[in-house]
Amino acid sequence: MQRTKIAELIRTEPVGTEVLVKGWVKAFRNNQFIALNDGSTGSNLQVVVDFEKMDAAILDRIKFGAAIGARGTLIESQGKGQRIEVVASEVEIYGDCNPEVYPLQPKKQTLEFLRENAHLRFRTATFAAVFRVRHALAFAIHKFFNDRGFYYLHTPIITASDAEGAGEMFRVTTLPFDGTPRNEAGEVDFTQDFFKRSTNLTVSGQLEGELGAMALGDIYTFGPTFRAENSNTTRHLAEFWMIEPEVAFADLEDNMNLAEDMLQYVIRYALENCADDLKLLEDRLIEEEKSKPQDQRSELSLIEKLRFVLDNQFVRLTYTEAIDILKNSNPNKKGKFQYPVEGWGTDLQSEHERYLVEKHFKKPVILTNYPAEIKAFYMRQDDPKEGVPGPTVSAMDILFPGIGEIVGGSQREERYDRLVRRMEEMHIPAEELSWYLDTRRFGACPHAGFGLGFERLVLFITGMTNIRDVIAFPRYPGNAEF
Ligand code: 4AD
Ligand code: MG
8 A cells, every 4th residue: 555645645535445554753742643754754553452452562552652553543533632643554654663762752852952962853843843944945935046947057065166266166176195205395286186286175066057048148056155164153064065147237226126036935835835834933933032031032934034025125234334434333332232333345244244133224235336345256346436445346245134244246357357357356366266357258248146055045935043953964173963
């Protein structure tokens, strides 16, 4: 007999038919009612056993966490709390679960405890919901780009370049630590390394993505990226997934429109396709916030917050305008910012981004035209503008409530001379990026793109509060468990 998944049973409700269900025991009440979950949905199926007829040895093995199969008749439920249930004629135990030693317990366990037991945490209702939503979002992103005629380009994981020029790379090498070969100058001799050169894990697929866009038109990448930055925060990971579209014949405006459309599309997709999981996550968040003082709780529930993003256009303003707002803001005047906003040119800290989004505009914000000094070499240089103290680039960052920066992107510098000059200023050797510069030598065109941090998106949509809880096996300073 074919097994039916619980999600399918709930959808079709084939009452009166004989079914076979398989899953894990979430609860067993009165030696009679099993709450069974198979991961296909957050909803449990009630399986009713007749303890008088059932083999006592089997009955005794129906424990929280055990894997079982049950065969029986699907009926309309007599009890409250569920519409259907299975009256079992037969129960089979696939895997026992000894409650004395099983780390998970049928009660609330802290997210910290579950993070340490990340190999088991998928089995909790919260994490199962998070990872179902994460899946749906990945699927929605592919669908969004595919429907718009973008091609999915697989850019390399191992690379010799530092796309962001920030030097936050994990080295990839097979050279021995003891007796590392050195050249006459005493430097490590990478010509003896596996790739005969120094290599690292990619921090971004953008530069290779641009090569693709210069022929295919519209491409996107969606893959793991790595940053060896020592950021121990609830928004940073050392290994995270990034989505990077790159669009030929596009400018900053097109880029912002694309990013806004994409974000709204995937949020709508989640609302339409993950309603049950989002409801569960919303309830979780309400519980979590009960431990906070009233004024720190969110004004909107999770689902209201998602709808709010759909119903409101993102506010667009320049970095220069944002600095003005921040300089004159109450927290700045009263010395409430940890990093006081002194003047034009400094990078924004997350407290500043969150002030703009959560307090000042109360909407997602797109900041544009940042000072060139604080942005990457490849961004397009703006013409000087009255009232703007220094050179800026056609950059855009999208800031979300509770998250801060969720997207970073720009129009690219397509003018060869300008790009080379900027690379010289930033001490980026042109010979190492000659392949990249070829796109500016041969058939260059205006183009633009951005990077969306996938985990930051999942964080926002699930209402979880720590980025380590929305990726299966988080990597961060001091942790590469599993
Ligand atoms: O702003 P970033 O560094 O931009 C780039 O890498 C560009 N090459 C993107 C492009 O234009 N194609 O990173 C983009 C996004 C950030 O906005 C953030 O959402 C996420 O990636 N991100 C991180 N997410 C988790 N952990 C980290 N350490 C992250 N660093 C960046
Ligand atoms: Mg950025």
